Amino acid sequence: MKPVVIIGAGWAGLAAAVELSARGLPVTLIEAAPTAGGRARSVRHDGRTFDNGQHLLLGAYRDTRALLARIGVREADVFARTPLELRMRDAAEGDLHLRAGSLPGRLHLAQALLGASGLTLRERWRWLRAAHRLRRAPAPELTVSAWLDAAGQPPRMRRQLWEPLCLAALNTPAGIASAAVFHRVLEDAFAGPEQSALYLPSRALGRVLPDPAAAFLRVHGANTRYGTRVRHLSVRDGRISGLELRNGETLEADTVVLACGPHDSARLLAAHAETSEIAERLTGLEMLPIATIYLDYGPEVYLETAMQGLLGGPLQWIFDRGLGGEPGLFAGVISGSGPHMALDNETLAATAQHQLGQHFPSLGHARSAWVVRERRATFAATPVAEALRPASQTPVHGLWLAGDHLDTGLPATLEGAVRSGLDCAQRLAAAG
Ligand SMILES: Cc1cc2nc3c(=O)[nH]c(=O)nc-3n(C[C@H](O)[C@H](O)[C@H](O)COP(=O)(O)OP(=O)(O)OC[C@H]3O[C@@H](n4cnc5c(N)ncnc54)[C@H](O)[C@@H]3O)c2cc1C
Numbered sequence: 001m002k003p004v005v006i007i008g009a010g011w012a013g014l015a016a017a018v019e020l021s022a023r024g025l026p027v028t029l030i031e032a033a034p035t036a037g038g039r040a041r042s043v044r045h046d047g048r049t050f051d052n053g054q055h056l057l058l059g060a061y062r063d064t065r066a067l068l069a070r071i072g073v074r075e076a077d078v079f080a081r082t083p084l085e086l087r088m089r090d091a092a093e094g095d096l097h098l099r100a101g102s103l104p105g106r107l108h109l110a111q112a113l114l115g116a117s118g119l120t121l122r123e124r125w126r127w128l129r130a131a132h133r134l135r136r137a138p139a140p141e142l143t144v145s146a147w148l149d150a151a152g153q154p155p156r157m158r159r160q161l162w163e164p165l166c167l168a169a170l171n172t173p174a175g176i177a178s179a180a181v182f183h184r185v186l187e188d189a190f191a192g193p194e195q196s197a198l199y200l201p202s203r204a205l206g207r208v209l210p211d212p213a214a215a216f217l218r219v220h221g222a223n224t225r226y227g228t229r230v231r232h233l234s235v236r237d238g239r240i241s242g243l244e245l246r247n248g249e250t251l252e253a254d255t256v257v258l259a260c261g262p263h264d265s266a267r268l269l270a271a272h273a274e275t276s277e278i279a280e281r282l283t284g285l286e287m288l289p290i291a292t293i294y295l296d297y298g299p300e301v302y303l304e305t306a307m308q309g310l311l312g313g314p315l316q317w318i319f320d321r322g323l324g325g326e327p328g329l330f331a332g333v334i335s336g337s338g339p340h341m342a343l344d345n346e347t348l349a350a351t352a353q354h355q356l357g358q359h360f361p362s363l364g365h366a367r368s369a370w371v372v373r374e375r376r377a378t379f380a381a382t383p384v385a386e387a388l389r390p391a392s393q394t395p396v397h398g399l400w401l402a403g404d405h406l407d408t409g410l411p412a413t414l415e416g417a418v419r420s421g422l423d424c425a426q427r428l429a430a431a432g
Helices: 011-022 062-070 107-114 121-133 144-150 155-170 179-189 210-219 262-269 273-283 345-359 383-388 414-430
Strands: 004-007 027-030 042-045 048-051 079-082 085-089 096-099 198-201 223-225 230-236 239-245 250-252 256-258 287-296 307-310 317-320 329-335 368-379 399-401
Touching: 004 011, 011 027, 011 062, 011 210, 011 414, 062 210, 062 414, 085 155, 096 107, 096 155, 107 121, 121 155, 144 155, 144 179, 155 179, 155 329, 179 383, 210 223, 230 262, 256 262, 256 414, 262 273, 287 345, 307 345, 329 345, 345 368, 399 414
Parallel strands: 004 027, 004 256, 027 223, 085 307, 256 399
Antiparallel strands: 042 048, 079 198, 085 096, 230 239, 239 250, 287 329, 287 368, 307 317, 317 329
């Protein structure tokens, strides 16, 4: 039996490889980069290991958590888990502080809103009633802004809660983001206190999933080839027949999972008439950046909560990595496009420090700074994008797709990537 060839060792490709290997199918996993992880990986800089960007998982990431359990990763070893707590720093309108309650189901959110500090009693009631109005699923063509308008959300609630959460969760500003996708995220994330809990990686991302998954694959006999780029898919009579690597080597295959990002996948699919329409749709997905600014303030410096929202930019969130065993290291996050992308790294790091100094005057000066920009971090989760996202099965027999850009209904997240990989593997196995 020829191995199933999986192209791309991001979290989607790894999830598919684990699922197929666990079912006893032979697997070859091919990755262009020297390490696994894709857009959620560890990188070395100045003798230290960093993540390519700050990542946050939620308790609602059920498939990712199940995958970790399956490959033998104990959550307590790789995450610092805290109940949902949102501290939004806002010099213009005053800070907001919400802490999830312990009541079951969505009552924990009601509890958080009723107990919010920074709001008057009247505002809390208005916010609670307004949050309830967002339970009805929006029409697919609506943007988040239009949806919030229609549901009469109080302006301060929009500015301090919904718009920052939308940008963080979808990496897409509310003005163009899909209300249907955001609604799904809110329904999942606020389903109960377990789902809304924050899971902050306490190890380098590579050690959370990519390394343990690679170890699992080795034990199950899978063949992994890193630093190997696929440059062409061979299709004969409507069936996949193999692939060609950049070094000129060819591999025969009758089942291939293409788990590259949308634009890399589109390049490989565009060469064949049967898949050119999918390629066109993937090319239509607009990619948006995420910038992470690491600032090292020294081990004695810390914030009162591991994650805080910052309104008024350019940093939108600040993470204190102390909980994850890196005291004094802060990660500032800017999702989406903006004027910050035109600044050089030094100016951006200085701007970030200045902003932090205004919110936290006791911080002092950072000892070092490092800026990581992922220019193609995620696709923009717009209503148009929702209509473009493909299913895992293609018109070419034996050729399957996986990746966060598939039609999972979730935004581009680790959970979306893992779900797409598992779903693809299950369908492929069922198809025989
Ligand atoms: C800075 C940043 C912060 C983020 N924060 C969060 C967060 O907090 N929470 C969250 O849930 N999600 C977050 N995300 C999104 C999340 O990282 C992605 O959704 C997820 O990693 C995508 O995984 P994937 O496997 O679908 O694609 P990818 O990770 O892009 O994997 C595709 C792989 O295919 C390989 N490849 C491409 N072309 C070829 C080829 N021709 N041959 C062989 N290999 C090839 C690539 O090298 C890559 O490794 C963030 C993303 C970024 C960039």
